[in-house]
């Protein structure tokens with residue numbers, strides 16, 4: 220089902236790319252990252268072309284809950300311990316700046332996008348201590364944070380961590396205005412990117428191509444495997460949302476830190492209830508929407524469901540996005556990915572860092588986000604675990620006697636190949652979404668085998684015997 224954002228906003232249809240072009244910068248992907256980066260680059264005088272495989276905001280951005288916040292779950296206490304106070308401060312400063320920048324752009328361009336300033340809160344029904352530690356760490360880094368024991372949620376909590384001065388908005392109303400006048404080509408999937416010498420890159424999209432001085436991968440999960448090796452450094456996580464009428468009206472945003480904690484966020488008369496996160500490809504039992512519906516009925520008997528949807532995001536090894544140069548071996552290529560479900564401020568931070576880097580400016584705060592940063596020990600462990608999951612699913616595919624399987628949707632069954640075309644892992648069925656999903660890197664396909672989400676670049680129609 221569609222998210223509430225898509226019910227209210229439709230983007231004017233743009234043409235696909237039919238002729239070869241030459242430009243300063245090509246951006247791959249017209250989600251929030253691609254559009255914000257194009258906006259910054261355009262202001263700096265770069266000719267920028269955006270190539271989008273689907274429609275504008277056809278990827279994960281349409282499924283967000285759009286809390287604009289520097290409160291990225293429990294992060295600051297860990298950042299200080301692992302990367303030191305200076306780098307942790309850079310992370311906090313850039314994300315706090317991003318909130319102010321949304322407010323500034325919205326005021327400057329007078330965009331009617333339901334922008335509301337409000338606090339963001341983490342809550343726990345089990346323990347106070349992690350929230351108190353995080354409050355202390357956040358305050359050290361300059362964030363207006365306080366620990367509380369009460370809030371407006373309709374159940375008892377042990378503790379709440381409030382960040383003041385945060386916000387929420389209607390992401391598609393905002394992006395529709397921003398995308399006005401941009402050179403964006405829709406239904407133009409990029410198939411290949413080649414580096415042909417300094418400042419000379421060749422991007423193939425369908426039957427046409429773009430020559431560009433610089434290339435920015437804003438396509439959520441980069442589809443180029445080598446160089447970069449992002450497939451080894453990220454996985455994807457999926458979450459579910461229902462929009463409720465006649466539930467509570469909450470002034471502030473909330474996220475639970477306990478296992479099975481929920482996300483709450485008001486949008487007009489609707490309350491968005493989110494949860495049920497799992498590694499993409501790991502929901503064989505289903506029941507995620509039902510779990511949210513049960514919780515809604517328990518908290519607000521008589522509430523009514525207006526919409527339901529799900530989306531996924533890229534998770535990095537150390538929970539910090541990869542924003543900056545794509546790889547040492549790929550001069551002129553840049554990337555913004557791995558937002559860990561905090562893409563509103565991360566996309567704004569990406570737009571600033573990437574547009575400054577392209578201008579040749581030094582960005583002091585950029586180091587903590589660099590894809591080439593030295594990773595911490597915890598991240599090394601994640602690398603091993605992630606590699607293990609991928610190897611296990613690859614082995615499953617190689618050892619499986621079944622090359623094809625059937626998925627059922629609306630009473631009809633469709634037989635597809637269950638080998639992921641990205642790196643060959645075994646796909647698994649998600650009964651909540653009626654989709655085939657790759658547990659290794661998060662590619663998704665509909666019941667008929669059509670590609671929904673990358674990094675795979677093609678579908679999984681049944682192989683001929």
Ligand SMILES: Cc1cc2nc3c(=O)[nH]c(=O)nc-3n(C[C@H](O)[C@H](O)[C@H](O)COP(=O)(O)OP(=O)(O)OC[C@H]3O[C@@H](n4cnc5c(N)ncnc54)[C@H](O)[C@@H]3O)c2cc1C
Nearest residue numbers: 248250251252272278279280283284285286409561562563
């Ligand atoms: C359930 C959920 C709730 C969330 N809520 C919040 C929240 O409250 N606050 C917050 O900060 N963040 C939130 N997030 C995270 C946020 O929504 C994402 O991080 C963000 O939308 C990612 O934007 P993007 O532009 O990077 O990716 P996308 O929106 O996916 O855009 C990438 C685009 O690239 C295109 N593309 C892919 N491959 C190609 C190709 N080969 N050629 C051309 N185009 C291509 C895709 O079609 C897509 O349109 C949430 C995430 C989830 C899953």
